[in-house]
Amino acid sequence: MAEPPEHLRVGIVSPYAWTSQWGVNRHIGGLAAALAAHGHDVSIIAPSEERAEARVARRRARANRKSGPGPRSQSGAAPAPAAEHDIKNVHLLKVAGTFRVPYSESLANLALPLDVTDRLDEILSGSQFDIIHLHEPYPPSLSFTALRLARSPAVATFHTAGERFLSHQLMRPVVERFFSRLDGRICTSHATRRIVSGYFPGNYEVVGDGVDARSYFPPGKTREPDNVPLILFAAWSEPRKSLGLLMRTMRLLPPGLPPFKLAIVGGEDLAWRANLIVPRRLRERAFFQGAVRPGEVAAAYRRAEIVCAPYAGGGLNCAVLEAMASGNAVIAPGRASIRELIGEGNEGLLLDQPYSYNLAAALVDLLRNPRLRRSLGAGAARKARQLSWQKVTTGVEAVYGRACGRRGLRPGKQRPPEFETKKTILADLHMHTSFSKDCATTPAELLAACQESGLEAIAVTDHNTIAGAIEVRQLAPGHMLVITGEEIKTTAGEIIGLFLKEEIPRGLSIEQTIRQIKEQGGLVYVPHPFDPLHLTPAYELLARNAADIDIIEVYNPRITFSAFNEKARRLALKYDIPGGAGSDCHVLQGVGTAMLSLHKFRTPPELLASLRSADIIRSSKSPLYLHSLKLLKNSQAGRQEAD
Numbered sequence: 001m002a003e004p005p006e007h008l009r010v011g012i013v014s015p016y017a018w019t020s021q022w023g024v025n026r027h028i029g030g031l032a033a034a035l036a037a038h039g040h041d042v043s044i045i046a047p048s049e050e051r052a053e054a055r056v057a058r059r060r061a062r063a064n065r066k067s068g069p070g071p072r073s074q075s076g077a078a079p080a081p082a083a084e085h086d087i088k089n090v091h092l093l094k095v096a097g098t099f100r101v102p103y104s105e106s107l108a109n110l111a112l113p114l115d116v117t118d119r120l121d122e123i124l125s126g127s128q129f130d131i132i133h134l135h136e137p138y139p140p141s142l143s144f145t146a147l148r149l150a151r152s153p154a155v156a157t158f159h160t161a162g163e164r165f166l167s168h169q170l171m172r173p174v175v176e177r178f179f180s181r182l183d184g185r186i187c188t189s190h191a192t193r194r195i196v197s198g199y200f201p202g203n204y205e206v207v208g209d210g211v212d213a214r215s216y217f218p219p220g221k222t223r224e225p226d227n228v229p230l231i232l233f234a235a236w237s238e239p240r241k242s243l244g245l246l247m248r249t250m251r252l253l254p255p256g257l258p259p260f261k262l263a264i265v266g267g268e269d270l271a272w273r274a275n276l277i278v279p280r281r282l283r284e285r286a287f288f289q290g291a292v293r294p295g296e297v298a299a300a301y302r303r304a305e306i307v308c309a310p311y312a313g314g315g316l317n318c319a320v321l322e323a324m325a326s327g328n329a330v331i332a333p334g335r336a337s338i339r340e341l342i343g344e345g346n347e348g349l350l351l352d353q354p355y356s357y358n359l360a361a362a363l364v365d366l367l368r369n370p371r372l373r374r375s376l377g378a379g380a381a382r383k384a385r386q387l388s389w390q391k392v393t394t395g396v397e398a399v400y401g402r403a404c405g406r407r408g409l410r411p412g413k414q415r416p417p418e419f420e421t422k423k424t425i426l427a428d429l430h431m432h433t434s435f436s437k438d439c440a441t442t443p444a445e446l447l448a449a450c451q452e453s454g455l456e457a458i459a460v461t462d463h464n465t466i467a468g469a470i471e472v473r474q475l476a477p478g479h480m481l482v483i484t485g486e487e488i489k490t491t492a493g494e495i496i497g498l499f500l501k502e503e504i505p506r507g508l509s510i511e512q513t514i515r516q517i518k519e520q521g522g523l524v525y526v527p528h529p530f531d532p533l534h535l536t537p538a539y540e541l542l543a544r545n546a547a548d549i550d551i552i553e554v555y556n557p558r559i560t561f562s563a564f565n566e567k568a569r570r571l572a573l574k575y576d577i578p579g580g581a582g583s584d585c586h587v588l589q590g591v592g593t594a595m596l597s598l599h600k601f602r603t604p605p606e607l608l609a610s611l612r613s614a615d616i617i618r619s620s621k622s623p624l625y626l627h628s629l630k631l632l633k634n635s636q637a638g639r640q641e642a643d
Helices: 024-037 051-067 114-127 142-149 165-170 172-179 190-199 239-252 271-277 280-285 294-303 314-325 355-368 370-385 389-405 443-453 467-475 510-519 539-544 562-574 604-611 623-642
Strands: 009-013 041-048 090-096 131-135 154-158 184-187 204-206 230-234 261-265 286-290 306-308 329-333 348-351 424-431 457-463 481-490 493-498 523-526 551-555 579-581 594-599 615-618
Touching (some): 024 090, 024 131, 190 204, 306 355, 314 329, 314 370, 329 355, 348 355, 355 370, 424 443, 424 481, 424 551, 424 579, 467 481, 523 604, 562 579
Parallel strands (some): 041 090, 230 261, 230 306, 261 286, 424 457
Antiparallel strands (some): 481 493, 493 523
């Protein structure tokens, strides 16, 4: 198992505005505090619903776009002003401009405007996180946008054990393609893993919710039984459904029950509707407490003996755990994720449909049987103590360690070699000769064109052979460095080996090909990633083998769309892999269309170190023009051979 570094810069992305106190944000807050206590530098990135912040963000985004390419404002990396619900030693970074569908907390803030993307990109580039932890990364949320813009390994946590029509059905192919970029997947319950893995197959680990039990039930403290027990009815999510259920349940309660008090918390303050919800005979016992601030939650639980959460879903497991940690007898729905927390009759009572009759029966049992109340409360507290944030954080850190392990240790970055001179040269790391079947340029012609362009280092990378590179090296003048390379067709796409001594056969797996390149002391170079007109390994394969990849081609002039080069650049940044460039020339007109200006090198470690500070010199020649010339030259060569 990979061990995480002692100190990580962690960015946790929530799809919900931080003003939402329950659900997924409850989990994020607890995890962030525990990670900070472990010595990590933690930031929470969440949507902001403040209009003033949205206006400022839009003005900044427009200014950045008008200024064109170049360094952007890094103001996005500054922590937001402290708020009353901020967490100790955790930064809160707000992304303004999102908007929320005002239906229930199960719908995330939608991250659609371009301003939101720009603001989030500022934060991710300025903060330089070692790991990005996304929660519920479904489109079109802020978490999904962060996955697209990630500049570091990304881990996702899935909370809800339910289907989502938009993500699971309508946009499934798109979502699946972006989920391949994840470097780790976590589910908070086995039920969630069964649902999510059915739509998006992958390796999911179950790391459940946690709770700081000491904050809710300090050691050595006992609960004093109350002659008039308090029932805390939690309308955390689905407040309208919850209050409708409460109304039906209250009318089913029989007369002659022992005295009790009922506090209705969460959701909107509907005290003015009390006469419509609570039967006349019970109105003196019920009161609306409204929203509870985070700092008051523990005190509210300690005052109660029974907590009813009839619509608690998978995203509300943390809130249920907090009630259990306080020693309350918990009444919750018998859903799969809740059943993993609460054992029926041991830590609480589980409801099945219809809820109103079962909820009324459960309340009657607990009010008439104080011993059962105390027994369930004690069992719930014991179970909660076993699910501490310390245990959860250890599991999450293990996932972080494996994700960060994909970056590997880059020799060029860890210990730069001593260069003989300070001279800067021009290099091209991806070229072809007539030894490739789709190229008609002879080695002598290629050398002449390279000398005319001022190139002093070239890598000849013919398809599935090193014969062309050997011949070019024999013909080359003494001042020119010719790297023996080969563009190898694997079972998953093409990989280039640089500084090779022997030819590597085609048809091997990508892992076998990488292994043979490494055994020769060569460098693994990924050419033209993501271009559909070339045979390229899938993103997931590249991510899985990122620790063994030495160079990613971030500029290729023959790429169909420039966006693919940008995508390759982001992949290189994400896994801290040096970016390379090559003309991929198959015709003489392609020589010089992509060159690297870098420190003079001779060995593989020197090349990796030089690439860290290299500049890419681009050409304005059209990819369509180069492809057309290639087809024309190949057809002419074919006719000459036929004659």
